[in-house]
Amino acid sequence: MKITKELYDERFNRVVSAVRREIPDRVPVMPMVEEWVMHHADISLIEAFKNSPDANFEAYKKTFTDVYVDAQWGNMNIFPIDVMSNFGEGLYVLTDHSLQIKGSHGNLMNADEYDQLISDPVNFIGNTLIPRKFPSLTGDKQEIKNKFFKAFDDFKVFLQHNAIVNKRVAEELGIPFMAKGALYTTPDIVMDFLRDFVGTMGDIKRYPDKFYAACDSLFDYTMRMLTSSYTTPEDNHWIFSPLHLPTYLKPKDFEKLYFPFLYKMVDELCVKRGYNQMLFMENLWEPYYEILSDLPKTDKLVGLIEKGDLKKAKDSIGNKMCIMGGMQVDLLARGSVEQCIDQAKWCLDELAPGGGYIFSTDSVIMSHTDAKAENLIAVCDYIHENGVY
Template identity: 30%
Template sequence: MSAQKMKEYRTKLFSDVYAGIIPDRIPIWDGLTPEYLIQYAGKDLMTTQYQYNVDLLVEIYEKGMEVCRGDMPAGGFARNPIAMMFQQSLSMVMSENGFIQHPERSFMEANEYDEFIKNPYDFLQEKLEPRLNKGFQGEVFRARNYAKTILSHMDVGREFGIAEATIIERYGLFKRPFGTVGMQLVPFDFITDFYRGFSKIPLDMRRQPEKLLDALEALMPYSIWMGKPQVVSPLGCNMIMTHMAAFLNQKDFDKFYWPTFNKLCHIAAEQGQAMQIFLEGDWTRFIDNLQELPQGTQLWAEYGDPQQFKDKLGKKMVLGGFYPLTLLRTGTKEQCIDKAKELMDILAPSGNYIFIFDKSALAPSDINPENYTAVLEYVLENGKYENAGDVVTTENKEDSIKKYSHLYPEFKSKYVLTFDEFKKVYPPSDQRVEPLMRAAYDKYFNMIDKGFFL
């Protein structure tokens, strides 16, 4: 099969799954990070991250194709240490072995909730971002270092984009359409991970729960705004990488985490956008909550009981995960294949399933490449459906979507102006150039004001 035909075939696999149709076979994601691919190609992890270019990345990706068997390009999101250098980031730090990590730190004081609640975005820009990034302290330094940060992200993004597109065309891989993927901010994780910290948030939950709840709600307009995709497509998604939920009991989960999380998933669905959620830890105890999410939500589970997930969510959600990556390092080839068969027997019947490992490999020592390829080749050879083309459920997706967007005001900040607001202070010199100005303004607005560069 030609690369173009293979690309069309793979695109239909995902189109069918996301539309609630049983595909020709189980779609497959590779579970290899950029860090793994760099090291597998024999490159030094630390220095390579400072010198990304198309030729180098294509070489790394090509080497990785020795073990990759998935339907989408492996690798995915990569941190940018050059941008971090200009930021002088304290929230993302490169370790001595070249891995970029998020250290446990707190940048917001317990007595600052009132100021945060008043306008979260303005408070972030004025107070918190300079604390996270020492390069953003001082008006002139901030402007210059922010420009360098953005230019670095644009350069790296371009190199990765060209290299990935090269591999996609060579091997006929599926890629979500440009502009259809967004990172969804989750209020509880956002406040915990970047501002209060893992060790401080439990204190807030006990000592000032109402302040914390008000802060979570205050973040909703900004979260909704950031979650609006440039392009709505059934092949697109907003991505959530959950964190704190796994560390909460049911009572605290229901009180602090779930209300804003659930509403954001439904608001995205109102806008025509599916949510792809990585469930860090074991969410089996929250499975009744997950049943409330919109039909077609994509759940990637790290741990948990796959049978319960299939029984309670299999007709409504697209499921993936559960396969322990560690087994690929410690198990025999037969044990690894047997585990894949076990999960396929549970999760594959009636569709709504993508084969994904529970997490992705960071270093060559994380997996035995022979076991990795053996598992994916088994899925490729034995993941065909006899009832391809059947619908997974006759339930109407629209009936599963609750309307919440009307509960929240439009996001506003003195630092974020629409073009119509901007032209009041800088009007077009002639009506002929107004649409050209608007197009340019919106282009860079989406790149900067709605870009997850920090």
């Protein structure tokens, strides 16, 4: 029987080989499971995410004893809610059963403020938008300092909690967490944090040049934030980049206003700096495959494809990125074991040949109703047992 360190290295190297579009020993198994882990183990989210790293670990232990995985993209405890509570109400609400985001809270900047953002994004964000978002950061300077001191202390507790969990999952379960950082494209930053969806779509129609200039002005700032916190790209972990805006754009607008920043991000991270990057390609990307074929050539890029024909994706853009996905969450939630195994078999037959493929769910499993345990167990076992090259 292999010791845990050997299992960890074997699984990690299997994923790295797939990302490089080489042929590993087996197809890596990497379902996107988040809060489902805690639900499957019948452990409160508050207990797992805030109160007890031991409870958090036990949830992973229970789930990944039942469900075979080679890796996970990351520890799901990613929102330091206690930190943000020092400054007022945050975007996320954590209960025993769910972690929810409040919608329509991203319209922080006014349409007539683009010039200020473009001319000096750091100053505008720090001195205008942050006080607007957090009114408690105005007034008595000592009180503001005390809030920051308390927030830093809370953040250290948050980091220590996750460090304990991550270490135990690696050393006791032999399972790597692949992500070490996250970076949004700058158009997604404008939409998610500054102008919200309605504002952004209106701006693209009315002020496309200002929208482009704002995205350009933010690029170096966001890149510095990431690379200063994750400084070791040679360790072959991932930068996680969820792509939110593209599929709401016409292909011509995507090509003009979004793709330049996606290209620049991939080129800067993967080509010039040697980071591995995972693109979470939300919704249907088939209308954009021809444009994506112009992405930089790299062996550091993974694309999780949420919708559409993944065989078409591999044929169209599989020379630009490792393809990840293939197992529909809808089928895991409502289908039979036999139907789910049929889909897993299709993934092996159509996506695995030639390497450059990671078996995964097509979207994130969160609620306990998102996937029947017997279905997820069955497909992960099937790929692990039959996905041998």
